[in-house]
Amino acid sequence: MSLHHTLEGYTVSNKLVNIRTGDKIFFSIFTLIIAVYTQSLFLLLLILFTMSCITIWSGVRIKHYLELMTIPLTFLLPSILVLAFLRGSEPVLTFSIIGMHLAMMREGLELGALLMMRSMTGISCLFFLIMTTPIAEMLDTMKKFRMPEIVVELSFMVYKLIFVLIEEMESTKKAQDARLGYLRGNRIKSLSLLLSAMLVRSLEKAQNMERALEARCYAGKMPSLKLGIKNESENKVHIISPSLILMILFDACLLVMAVGGSVI
Amino acid sequence: MRAHKDEEDIKRDAENMVEVQDLWFSYDKKKWVLKGVDMKLKRGDKTALVGSTGAGKTTLLLHLNGLLTPDKGKINISGTFLSYNKKALTEVRKRVGIVFQNPNDQIVAPIVFQDVALGPVNLGLTEGEVKERVKRALNEINIEDLRDRKAHELSEGEKKKVAIAGVLAMEPNILVLDEPTSGLDPESSEDLLNTIDSLCEQNDNMSVLAATHDVELAYEWADRVMVMREGEIVKSGEPYAVLGDEAVIKSSRLAMPRVLKIYKGIEMMASENPGMPPKSVEELLKVMRDNLWR
Numbered sequence: 001m002s003l004h005h006t007l008e009g010y011t012v013s014n015k016l017v018n019i020r021t022g023d024k025i026f027f028s029i030f031t032l033i034i035a036v037y038t039q040s041l042f043l044l045l046l047i048l049f050t051m052s053c054i055t056i057w058s059g060v061r062i063k064h065y066l067e068l069m070t071i072p073l074t075f076l077l078p079s080i081l082v083l084a085f086l087r088g089s090e091p092v093l094t095f096s097i098i099g100m101h102l103a104m105m106r107e108g109l110e111l112g113a114l115l116m117m118r119s120m121t122g123i124s125c126l127f128f129l130i131m132t133t134p135i136a137e138m139l140d141t142m143k144k145f146r147m148p149e150i151v152v153e154l155s156f157m158v159y160k161l162i163f164v165l166i167e168e169m170e171s172t173k174k175a176q177d178a179r180l181g182y183l184r185g186n187r188i189k190s191l192s193l194l195l196s197a198m199l200v201r202s203l204e205k206a207q208n209m210e211r212a213l214e215a216r217c218y219a220g221k222m223p224s225l226k227l228g229i230k231n232e233s234e235n236k237v238h239i240i241s242p243s244l245i246l247m248i249l250f251d252a253c254l255l256v257m258a259v260g261g262s263v264i
Numbered sequence: 265m266r267a268h269k270d271e272e273d274i275k276r277d278a279e280n281m282v283e284v285q286d287l288w289f290s291y292d293k294k295k296w297v298l299k300g301v302d303m304k305l306k307r308g309d310k311t312a313l314v315g316s317t318g319a320g321k322t323t324l325l326l327h328l329n330g331l332l333t334p335d336k337g338k339i340n341i342s343g344t345f346l347s348y349n350k351k352a353l354t355e356v357r358k359r360v361g362i363v364f365q366n367p368n369d370q371i372v373a374p375i376v377f378q379d380v381a382l383g384p385v386n387l388g389l390t391e392g393e394v395k396e397r398v399k400r401a402l403n404e405i406n407i408e409d410l411r412d413r414k415a416h417e418l419s420e421g422e423k424k425k426v427a428i429a430g431v432l433a434m435e436p437n438i439l440v441l442d443e444p445t446s447g448l449d450p451e452s453s454e455d456l457l458n459t460i461d462s463l464c465e466q467n468d469n470m471s472v473l474a475a476t477h478d479v480e481l482a483y484e485w486a487d488r489v490m491v492m493r494e495g496e497i498v499k500s501g502e503p504y505a506v507l508g509d510e511a512v513i514k515s516s517r518l519a520m521p522r523v524l525k526i527y528k529g530i531e532m533m534a535s536e537n538p539g540m541p542p543k544s545v546e547e548l549l550k551v552m553r554d555n556l557w558r
Contacts, residue, residue, distance in 0.1 A: 007418065217434070225378065
C-alpha cells in the first residue's frame, strides 16, 4: 500500500479522530511554540516522547512512524555535522584529511544536538496533527479561522498532488528497475528519465483529476467526516471538552517548565 | 406552417436529450480530433459509442458537459444550447454526469460517503439534503454497505460503482460512462452492467451513453450503437444494423461481435430467414436449434 493510502487510512481511523480539529491544531501549534522557545534538552525530549506516544497510541504503526521520522533525519544529520566543525573552541575530536586539520568542537556538538532535538520535536508535533486529522477537517477548520479561500483550496490541491507525484515516481521507478535501469553506469541517465516521465505523467494525472472535480461542480468544498455520523446527537459540539482540558493542562505544565527553566 | 414547425421542434427536443451538431475540436490547433460530429441521444435510451483507441470518443464525451469547449459546432442538452459561462456550466453538469475511465482519478475523498457527497456539497445543498442524496445514490447502485469504507481499500469494480454513485448524487438525467468495463474482471463487468441496467429501469427518463471499444458489450447491452472513426461518427442505429456492417466494422479497426458473426453464417446457410438476430449466446443457441438442428 502506498504512503498516501497509509497516511489517509490513519487520519480517518485513529482513536483521536473525533476530537475537534481546532483543539488538535491548538494543542499541536502551542506545543510547537514551546519547543521552539525552550533551551532545555530534557523538555524537548519530554515533548518528543509524549507526542510520539500519543500519535502511536492513536493507531499509527510504530514501523511507519519511525520510517517517516527518518526522512527529516536524513536532512538534519549532515547539517548538524557541519555545525560541529564550525562552532566553539574546545575540540573533542581532531583528525586530518589530505593535509587538512579538522576538529569537532564541544560547543558545536551541543548546539547541533539541541537543534536536532528541537527539529525532531517540532516534527513530532506536526506529525501528531497530520496523522490524527483528516484533510477535509483540516480544511474546514482553516476556513473557520478565516484563512483565504485560495490558500485552503491550494492546500488541498498540493496535498492531493504530492501523492500523485509520489505514486507516479513509484510506478516509473518500478518499470525502470524491471529493466535494470539503475545498474551502475546508467543511474544518472535513468534518474533524468524518471524525472521527465514523472513530470509529464503527473501533469496528465493532475489534468484528469481537475476534469473529474470540475465535472462534479467542485467549488473548493470538501465534504466533512461529520456527514458520516448517522446519529445527530453524536454530533453535538461542546466548547470545553475533557480532551481539551487535558491538552491545556499539558501545555500549561510545559510552559511553566520552559519559563522556569529559562529563568534558572 | 410555423405552428407545425414549432410542434415539431418541441417534439424533437423532448425526444433528443442531447443533440450535437457539426462539432469540431482540436487540442493543438493542428490536427482535428473531432471532425464535424453529429449525434443524437434519445430520452431513456442506452447508447454505445464504439470506436478503436484514439477515435475521439473521450474527447466527444468531455464536450457533453462542457469540460472542453468546441472550436466549432453546437451542443443542445434537453432543448438548451450549451453556453460556457459558470452558471450555465453548473446547470449542465447537474444534468449530464460523467464517469471517467479511471475511478482513481475521480475518487478524491478518503471515505466512500465523503466522495459521493462531494458533488452535492459543492452545489451548496444543506447537510440534510446532502445526506439524503448520498443515501439515495448508494441505494440506487446497491452499495450501501460500502458507505463507511476507505476508498483505497475497494476493488476496481467497487471503485467504479462508487464513482458512478458520486455522479448519481448530482441527480443527472444523462449518464455518460467512459470505458465502463475497462480494467474489470468478467464478473465485475457483468455486475456493473446489471447495475446500470437496473438504474435505467428505475429511472425511465435517464439516458445512458457508454463509450467503449468492446463491441461484444455494445452489441449485447445497448439499444443504439454509434461507430466512431478518426473523429467522425460513421454509422449509427440499431446494434444489429451497425455492428453487422462488415465494411464499417473493418474500416473502423473493430471486430464483429461473435454472436452476430455466427448468426450471419447461419443466415447464409439457412434456406429461409432465420428470424430476429440474437443478442446473447442463449438467443443464438435458439436460432441454431430452430434453423440447423431441426
